[in-house]
Amino acid sequence: QILDEQDFKEEDFGLFQLAGQRCLDEGHIDQLLEIIQSEKNKVIIKNMGWNLIGPVVRCLLWNDKEDDKRKYYFQMLDLLVKLCNPKELLLGLLELIEEPSGKQISQIILLLLQPLQTVIQKLHNNKAYSVGLALSTLWSQLSVLPVPYSKEQIQTDDYGLCQCCKALIEFTKPFVEEVMDDKEHSLENEKLKDELLKFCFKSLKCPLLTAQFLEQSEEAGNDPLRYFASEIIGFLSAIGHPFPKVIFNHGRKKRTWDYLEFEEEEDKQLADSMASLGYLVFVQGISIDQLPMVLSPSYLLQFNMGHIEVFLQRTEESVFSKGLDLLENGLLRIEDNSLLHQYLEIKSFLTVPQGLVKIMTLCPIETLRKKSLAMLQLYINKLDSQGKYTLFRCLLNTSNHSGVEAFIIQNIKNQIDISLKTGLWTELGKIENNFLKPLHTGLNMSKAHYEAEIKNSQENSQEVQNSKDLCSVTVGGEEIPNMPPEMQLKVLHSALFTFDLIESVLARVEELIEMKTKSTSEENMG
Numbered sequence: 098q099i100l101d102e103q104d105f106k107e108e109d110f111g112l113f114q115l116a117g118q119r120c121l122d123e124g125h126i127d128q129l130l131e132i133i134q135s136e137k138n139k140v141i142i143k144n145m146g147w148n149l150i151g152p153v154v155r156c157l158l159w160n161d162k163e164d165d166k167r168k169y170y171f172q173m174l175d176l177l178v179k180l181c182n183p184k185e186l187l188l189g190l191l192e193l194i195e196e197p198s199g200k201q202i203s204q205i206i207l208l209l210l211q212p213l214q215t216v217i218q219k220l221h222n223n224k225a226y227s228v229g230l231a232l233s234t235l236w237s238q239l240s241v242l243p244v245p246y247s248k249e250q251i252q253t254d255d256y257g258l259c260q261c262c263k264a265l266i267e268f269t270k271p272f273v274e275e276v277m278d279d280k281e282h283s284l285e286n287e288k289l290k291d292e293l294l295k296f297c298f299k300s301l302k303c304p305l306l307t308a309q310f311l312e313q314s315e316e317a318g319n320d321p322l323r324y325f326a327s328e329i330i331g332f333l334s335a336i337g338h339p340f341p342k343v344i345f346n347h348g349r350k351k352r353t354w355d356y357l358e359f360e361e362e363e364d365k366q367l368a369d370s371m372a373s374l375g376y377l378v379f380v381q382g383i384s385i386d387q388l389p390m391v392l393s394p395s396y397l398l399q400f401n402m403g404h405i406e407v408f409l410q411r412t413e414e415s416v417f418s419k420g421l422d423l424l425e426n427g428l429l430r431i432e433d434n435s436l437l438h439q440y441l442e443i444k445s446f447l448t449v450p451q452g453l454v455k456i457m458t459l460c461p462i463e464t465l466r467k468k469s470l471a472m473l474q475l476y477i478n479k480l481d482s483q484g485k486y487t488l489f490r491c492l493l494n495t496s497n498h499s500g501v502e503a504f505i506i507q508n509i510k511n512q513i514d515i516s517l518k519t520g521l522w523t524e525l526g527k528i529e530n531n532f533l534k535p536l537h538t539g540l541n542m543s544k545a546h547y548e549a550e551i552k553n554s555q556e557n558s559q560e561v562q563n564s565k566d567l568c569s570v571t572v573g574g575e576e577i578p579n580m581p582p583e584m585q586l587k588v589l590h591s592a593l594f595t596f597d598l599i600e601s602v603l604a605r606v607e608e609l610i611e612m613k614t615k616s617t618s619e620e621n622m623g
Contacts, residue, residue, distance in 0.1 A: 121152050121153070121156055126166060126169045126170075126173075127169070129173070130169060130172065130173055130176075133146065133149075133173060133176050133177065133180070134176065139180070142177070142180045142181065143180055143181055143182055144182060144185075146177045146180055146181040147177065147181045147182065147185045147186045147188075147189040148189075149173075149177055150174070150177055150181075150186065150189045150190065150193065151189070151192075151193055153170055153173050153174050153177070154174070154193055154205065154208065154209065156170050157170045157171070157174070157208060158201070158204060158205065158208070174212060175212075178212045178215050178216060179215075183216045183217075183219040183220050184220065186216050187213070187216050187217065187220065187227055187230075187231070190209050190212060190213050190216065191213075191230065191231065191234045193205060193209060194206060194209060194213075194234055194235065194238060195234060195237075195238065197238075198241070199256075200255070200256055200257065202238050202239070202241065202242060202256070202257075202261075203242065203256055203257025203258065203260060203261050204257065206235060206238065206239070206257075206261050206264070206265075207257065207260060207261060207264055210235075210264050210265070210267075210268045211268075213231055213268070214268050214271065217231060217272075218271070223285075224285065224289060225285055225286075225288035225289035225291075225292050226288075226292075228272050228289060228292050228293070229292035229295070229296075232269070232292065232293075232295075232296040233295075233296075233299075235265060235268075236296065236299050236300065236303070239258065239261055239262075239265070239303070239304065240303040240304070242256045242257070242258045242261070242304075243256055243258070244258060244304045244307045244308050244309075244415075245258065245259065245308075245309075245322075246309045246415060247309070248311060251309075251311065251320065251321065251322065254321075258304060259321035259322060260321075262304070262321060262322065262324075262325040263321055263324065263325065265325075266324075266325060266328045266329075269293070269296070269332065272289060272293060273293060273332050273335050273336060274335075275289065276289055276290050276293065276335070276336050276337075277335055277336070290336045290337065293332065293336050294333070294336060294338060297329050297332050297333050297336075298367055298370040299370070300325070300329050301326075301329060301369075301370040301371075301373040301374050301377075302369045302370045302373060304322070304325075305322070305325070305326050305329070305373050305377065306369050306370075306372070306373040306416060307413060307415045307416055308322045308326075308415075309322075309415060310322060310323050310326075310381055311323065323381070323383070326377050326381070326383055327383050327384070330374070330377065330378075330383055330384050331384070334384075334387075339387065340374060340378065340384065340387065341387055341388055341389070343371075343374070344371060344374055344375060344378070344400070345400070368407050369407060371404060371407075372403075372404035372405075372407040372408055372419075372420075375400075375401050375404040375423060376404070376408070376419045376422070376423050379397070379401060379423060379426050379427070380419070380422045380423055380426050394427070394430035394431045395431060395435075395436060395437075395440070397427060397430065398427035398428065398430070398431060398436075399440065399443065399446075401423055401424075401426075401427050402427075402443065402445035402446055402449055403445050404420075404423060405420045405423050405424045405427075405445070405449050405452075406420075406445045406448050406449055406452065407420075408420025408421075408423065409421075409449060409452030409453070409455075409456070410452065414460075414462060414465065417452075417456065417465075418465060418468075420452075421456075421465070421468050421469060421472055424449065424472050424476070425472060425475070428472070428475050428476060428479055429475075431479045432479075433478050433479060434478070434479070434480070434481055434482070435479065435481065436479040436480045436481065436484060437481055437484065438480065438481055438483040438484030438487055440484070441480075441484055441487050441488065441491075447488075447491055449476075450473055450476055450488060450491075450492065451491075451492070451495055453469045453470075453472055453473045453476070454469075454473070454492065454495075454496050454498070454501055456469040457469045457470050457473070457500075457501065458496075458498050458500070458501065470504075473504075474508075476488075477508055482512070482516075485508075485512060486509075486512075489505050489508065489509055492505050493505055522613065525610065525613075529610070533603065533606065533607070536599075536603060537603060540596055540599060540600050540603065543596055544593065544596045544597075544600075547589055547592050547593045547596065548593065550589055551586065551589045551590065551593065554582065554585060554586050554589065555586070
């Protein structure tokens with residue numbers, strides 16, 4: 098019977114679903130397929146057919162994959178997607194996606210992504226809202242799934258998260274391409290762009306914030322989570338928000354987004370997403386070639402410090418370990434003693450080392466405690482002298498831990514030791530040539546001169562006395578008595594004794610130099 102849409106009553110929908118369910122339960126699949134395909138049932142299927150989606154999907158999930166009936170179920174699902182009202186069908190599909198839990202989440206998502214994409218493409222009006230609703234529902238379900246950490250977990254993918262991430266990229270690509278192809282920048286297209294942008298940042302937070310990646314080697318190409326991260330970053334650029342622009346504008350006072358709703362969301366939710374993006378770019382090296390090469394290492398460290406702070410505030414091992422990696426990546430670019438103390442006026446430059454102290458003292462995992470200690474020492478090494486002592490004072494006042502205080506005190510001792518080194522041995526060659534050798538020559542000449550004077554004084558004491566009588570010294574109007582020959586001889590002997598003393602010290606210095614030079618040459622030969 099051919100009826101108009103308004104002729105159907107509410108109970109008709111229930112009867113239709115019950116009849117369809119009964120056909121499926123009793124195995125009358127061929128008859129049900131004929132009913133759906135029949136032209137005379139076109140209006141009924143268009144308005145009521147979406148009620149059959151649930152029973153058909155459940156049959157696909159429950160039946161064995163080798164069951165011959167599965168091809169008929171898929172054929173039925175394709176027909177319903179093609180013939181039913183897309184608006185009702187969209188809501189029905191999203192309800193089905195929201196229902197399951199555990200391992201069934203990935204099964205139903207993988208089953209319904211393609212039909213869902215087809216249905217949304219048929220919705221020409223308010224498509225942005227439909228895409229946003231679908232992506233939000235999918236993300237909410239995926240965020241429940243546990244994120245695999247190890248290589249074995251990624252390969253086995255028990256909960257299907259990796260498969261879902263890959264399928265979700267394929268689901269999203271047509272909508273990204275639609276945004277790229279629109280040259281008129283229509284209002285609907287801008288709304289679609291914003292929905293995609295929200296999805297990208299949600300994905301950066303979950304699952305990518307806690308995701309662990311395979312080593313950057315040959316296996317990296319087979320890493321589904323790395324592929325997902327790379328595609329998400331690519332989507333950002335494709336929809337007009339290249340990640341260099343996004344990450345360098347984050348946190349500034351000026352508005353980053355055109356949509357007020359998203360601006361408010363940024364303030365509350367995006368800190369984790371931006372930190373995740375920074376880690377993916379700087380540590381994992383995803384799309385890092387898009388960054389300007391002129392950025393200084395200190396600027397990049399300053400930029401990432403806020404993200405490192407976000408990581409270290411989290412309690413999950415998989416998250417704050419990324420903060421340690423990102424900090425190491427930034428510090429290794431900087432030369433020792435070159436990080437200016439003025440950077441410590443930025444809040445994150447003090448909160449990050451305090452976060453390292455918390456990990457050092459509270460984290461139950463030894464490897465992370467050791468790495469945190471190593472990062473704190475590396476951070477100290479990069480600061481200039483004033484920066485080091487500013488940080489020392491801060492940590493001594495805030496740590497309240499004897500081990501940390503001992504670590505800081507040892508660093509202070511090391512700095513004092515470094516500061517007090519004279520550089521004597523490194524400048525030894527210059528000292529010998531410019532000071533010790535001239536001093537040796539001068540001593541020999543002076544001794545020879547004074548010895549000659551003593552000899553002359555002893556032989557010609559009378560002549561010396563007569564010559565001295567010709568000379569008088571007056572101080573303050575009073576004449577000083579002349580020095581008798583005996584006293585003059587005594588002064589000459591005293592001077593000669595002083596020269597002998599200087600010569601003995603010089604001999605000892607030369608002896609020490611010879612010992613040091615000999616030991617150094619033996620070490621080099623050994």
